[in-house]
Amino acid sequence: MAWNEPGKDDKDPWKNKGGKNQGPPDLDDLLKDLSNKVGGIFGGKSSGGGSGKSFSSIGIGLILIVAVLVYVFSGFYTVKEAEKGIVLRFGQYAGTVEPGLRWKWTFIERIIPVDIQTTRDLPAAGFMLTQDENVVRVEMQIQYRVVDPRNYIFSVTNADDSLSQSLDSALRYVVGHARMDDILTSGREKVRQEVWTELEKIIEPYNLGLIIVDVNFKDARPPEEVKDAFDDAIAAQEDEVRFLREAEAYARGIEPRARGRVKRMEQEALAYKQQTVLDAEGEVARFEKLLPEYQAAPDVTRQRLYISSMEKVYSNTSKVMIDVEGGNNMIYLPLDKIMEQQSTVQRRMPQSATNTGNSTNTTNTAPSISGRSDRFNGGRN
Template identity: 85%
Template sequence: MAWNEPGKDDKDPWKNKGGNNQGPPDLDDLLKDLGNKFGGVFGGKSSGGGGKSFSSVGIGLALVVAVLVYAFSGFYTIKEAEKGIVLRFGQFAGTVEPGLRWKWTFIDRIIPVDVQTTRDLPASGFMLTQDENVVRVEMQIQYRVVEPRDYVFSVTNADDSLSQSLDSALRYVVGHSRMDDVLTSGREQVRQAVWSELESIIERYSLGIIIVDVNFKDARPPEEVKDSFDDAIAAQEDEIRFIREAEAYAKGIEPRARGRVKRMEQEALAYKEQTVLDAQGAVARFEKILPEYQAAPEVTRQRLYIGTMEKVYSNTSKVMVDVDGGNNMMYLPLDKIIQQHSTQQRSVTIPNSTLNNTNTNPPSSPAISGRSDRFNSGRD
């Protein structure tokens, strides 16, 4: 039931004790009432003067408390990895460095921005290549905020704008590349191209962001043709491996061949020098013999013949002996005789009668025996 229902005047909350309905009490009267009640607490009296004193002291105390609360509410802290953007009445007023700071409460607003942490942003999807093949590419970039004001105010959401720019750059580069390059040998070129294209896009928007690194995580064909592409990639890897092995083999063979060529050149030069020196020695020897030959031709000729025969017989182990100045020749296999002497460890003596007997031949040589018989038959 409402308090102001007709006939219920005794429930009026604003009805005073005197019974006169005068409406809500005055605020000054209420404060004066409170001053009279608590005047003794502040050293005053419950008279009109005491109420006035209490009002001035209470207001002063309230102002002091309000000032202290306002002053303490203005302190804030900027972390070490952050920078603070100061907005005064909603307008940019500068940036503040890390540490304990103070601001005007209800006037300044502080927006902290992390400028040291490296953030990650992935991008992936199915894309169409230049040769009209579909490939799924996964890439991840790392970036950092370098200009807090541009990061907060240049666009509505810098992270979202960067994500859309990355997707646009990735699709542009993949769309201008062949599928084989994206999957195999051209991955590094694609990564560099995406990095360059992304930087050129975000430069126009002044996002206050710097790209630290771009990682090409994965690139694979659709599952329906994955096995065929795996075989093709394995074949390309084998080709590269064989090429590397061939290059290594060539690098190992070439130095050895060059060494052999150098050795042959040195041997040829040495042979040339030796031939020249031998020829010069022969010329010098001939020049020394010529005067002797001119002085005694027959003696010199005989001496040269004997010296030549000594050289010839010194290099052979077979001796042909003319028996009695006739036509019969006897062959002495000195090599067989020396070998038999070394194996039996005893001396072998050849008597003079053996030399005079043309019918006797060494038993170790059947061919020579036949020749001696032939010589003997002719002699008879």
């Protein structure tokens, strides 16, 4: 049975409490009591008198000091060495700050750090249609860096995403205006440069605050269905390039030697020319010195020239012919045969015997020649 049924007053929780019959608490009395207590803490009337008022003033001061210290220390922040900070005051751009320890107005200013030194990578890849209506998969990667933090944050919604879309557009444009053979083989560098140029042209009006550091052409390959045929074609082109390099290397090796031979022949010709000129000048000088002698004594000079000429002629032969005056005989001395016979004997004999034989043969040969000479002289006399 409920406590509030008629005739059940003894079960009312607000009555008979503490032995007294009391009703529910008055809400106004509760609020008034709470207000008096709070007013006593903050300097109002309280049951404590003057000491309560002094305590409340000190408490308020301490709270204010702590709040100020917390606010001040909460405003310190650090900008890293590779970053620049963008200051927003009430959401509006208010400038940039350099790296280091800084302070800002908390709840008034906000700092957005932007890395301006790190080089970032952005890849791009996909199947694309070339100018000669072939499909090729191209992979490329760019490297970029932030140079203007304000434009990087505020010029577009997302600068990195805008750069990615611009790279894809530039790559497809360049590949669409190039032949597949050039993309796969010799035209890769040209494609890379054209993509770089086209990308800078696309992003320039948007002021993204970025700079393109490098563009890397990573890979280009045909679809798997025709990959083998294209591999053979590429191998043939590489062989062609290799043969050309080998031919150029051979030409570079042959040409210096040929030029060296030409230079040597030129030097020899110049030397021969100088020698001939000097010989002619020497003959002229000798003739000029000989002419006065000839004019003074023609017969004697003529005889001396004849003897000198004959001496030069016979000095180049190993045969000696002696004309004996007063007779009709001419003696022939085969000196070459004699010398050849002596060399044969020396080769056949031992070393010790050869040395002894040399002295013996020399001793034995000399008298025979001298004897013949005596005979010739005796016959001539």
